[in-house]
Amino acid sequence: MTPPVEQRVLDLRLDRRALRAEQARVGWWRRLVRARMDLAVASAARPQPLGEEVAFHLPLTVGVDVPRPSELGGVLAGVEPQAEVGRLDELRALDAQLARYEAGVRDALGAATDRLIARLAADPATTTARMREPLSRG
DSSP states (O other): OOOHHHHHHHHHHHHHHHHHHHHHHHHHHHHHHHHHHHHHHHHHSOOOOSSTTTGGGSOHHHHTTOOOHHHHHGGGTTOOHHHHHHTHHHHHHHHHHHHHHHHHHHHHHHHHHHHHHHHHHHOHHHHHHHHTSOOOOO
């Protein structure tokens, strides 16, 4: 049976692992929401084609790699400008909600890390006992 102090350290590490995973998930969702906002804006105000204003300032080897406007426009194919722009307020509100949640997860992760450090500092023998075990991702 694992001694109570070592068990508490293990629990704290598991808490941190779960919080880090949640932080990664909320970050991913925020990136998706912001990308959707970028698509909404781009569907209404299409970006300018690449390479037209700088064609003579680039080396030929770089200039041949500029995508054609039709290739770039394909990225926005099927995106309805009015529908997407109409969702901007909703997407901004969702991003703000995700930002608040992300801050809460970040704070909880910081608190869990502080508790783990305090536990390890209070009982250094736990740390040395854990050093004999294989390293994990915790």
